[in-house]
Amino acid sequence: MADSSNSTQWIEDAILKQLINCFDCSEFSDSEKIGDSSKFSPIVKSEWKSCGLTVALKSLKFDAEEKEAKQFVKE
Numbered sequence: 001m002a003d004s005s006n007s008t009q010w011i012e013d014a015i016l017k018q019l020i021n022c023f024d025c026s027e028f029s030d031s032e033k034i035g036d037s038s039k040f041s042p043i044v045k046s047e048w049k050s051c052g053l054t055v056a057l058k059s060l061k062f063d064a065e066e067k068e069a070k071q072f073v074k075e
Contacts, residue, residue, distance in 0.1 A: 007072070028057065031046040034056065
């Protein structure tokens with residue numbers, strides 16, 4: 001796993017290597033908060049409109065600080 005000073009870079013690399021999937025928020029509807037395991041990125045239950053699936057989503061702000069990125073990677 002990434003060094004704590006390098007979490008943001010680890011996330012960016014994982015996205016580029018398609019180890020982490022990114023989706024546009026408009027692809028989901030009926031979002032409902034189901035968990036708050038982290039104060040930085042709550043978990044929400046949503047309907048994935050194009051697939052007709054119920055999914056759990058966790059997101060990270062684009063401009064997240066290193067502390068937030070580190071917690072996201074840890075989870």
